[in-house]
Amino acid sequence: MKTVLIATKNKGKAKEFESLFASKGYEVLTLLDIPNAPDVEETGSSFEENAVIKAEAIARQAGHFVVADDSGLIVDALDGRPGIFSARYAGEDKNDQANLEKVLEELRGVPEGERTARFYCSLALASPNQETITVAGSVEGLIINEPRGDSGFGYDPIFFVKDLGKTMAELSSQEKNKISHRAHALKELESLLDSFLERERLS
Numbered sequence: 001m002k003t004v005l006i007a008t009k010n011k012g013k014a015k016e017f018e019s020l021f022a023s024k025g026y027e028v029l030t031l032l033d034i035p036n037a038p039d040v041e042e043t044g045s046s047f048e049e050n051a052v053i054k055a056e057a058i059a060r061q062a063g064h065f066v067v068a069d070d071s072g073l074i075v076d077a078l079d080g081r082p083g084i085f086s087a088r089y090a091g092e093d094k095n096d097q098a099n100l101e102k103v104l105e106e107l108r109g110v111p112e113g114e115r116t117a118r119f120y121c122s123l124a125l126a127s128p129n130q131e132t133i134t135v136a137g138s139v140e141g142l143i144i145n146e147p148r149g150d151s152g153f154g155y156d157p158i159f160f161v162k163d164l165g166k167t168m169a170e171l172s173s174q175e176k177n178k179i180s181h182r183a184h185a186l187k188e189l190e191s192l193l194d195s196f197l198e199r200e201r202l203s
């Protein structure tokens with residue numbers, strides 16, 4: 001089976017990539033499988049910049065092509081926050097529960113019609129031998145008042161998907177993997193991946 005290395009230490013993302021790539025015939029490895037994998041500092045000012053920083057740092061270290069994901073929640077009433085600071089919104093310890101509570105607190109009193117938001121995912125595909133490629137995907141939603149559901153990870157329990165009448169955390173993993181920002185970004189990457197890997201083989 002073909003293997004792809006994903007430059008992430010996030011267990012929720014790792015699980016989703018395993019199932020998203022399984023349908024394309026790839027086995028997924030992440031930094032969680034590699035002892036002492038470095039923490040790459042996310043010093044960029046956009047999702048794209050951070051995805052590229054992570055992908056290129058790990059590709060250089062591993063001497064192999066990798067995919068990195070930089071993603072987050074963009075809330076219109078909060079001028080786009082938490083945005084690229086989604087993982088550490090409530091503090092350096094990256095606590096999902098504290099992060100979503102901070103968003104709910106900041107939105108207290110904001111009427112339903114003004115609680116629009118989107119999840120955004122930038123994927124970067126990098127190799128020591130080639131120019132880095134980036135793609136992106138997003139999904140629209142509303143931030144509800146109370147967390148609902150216990151699947152998924154991160155901000156999923158407060159992100160309501162209007163068309164499905166459920167929060168992201170109330171969807172099965174199969175359902176989330178059809179409509180998520182990550183799934184949409186990966187769809188974009190799919191058409192570029194084969195030719196990237198062919199150039200990789202020839203380099």
Ligand SMILES: O=P(O)(O)OP(=O)(O)OP(=O)(O)OC[C@H]1O[C@@H](n2cnc3c(O)ncnc32)[C@H](O)[C@@H]1O
Pocket residue numbers: 007008009010013042069070071072073086087088096099119152153154155156168180182
């Ligand atoms: O950098 P890596 O190691 O990949 O792991 P991370 O958790 O730090 O990941 P990011 O820097 O990309 O931060 C993304 C944050 O946005 C949130 N997020 C991203 N995708 C999400 C999803 O599908 N559902 C819910 N929350 C999500 C989640 O809280 C993440 O911690």
Ligand SMILES: [Mg+2]
Pocket residue numbers: 042087
């Ligand atoms: Mg991160």
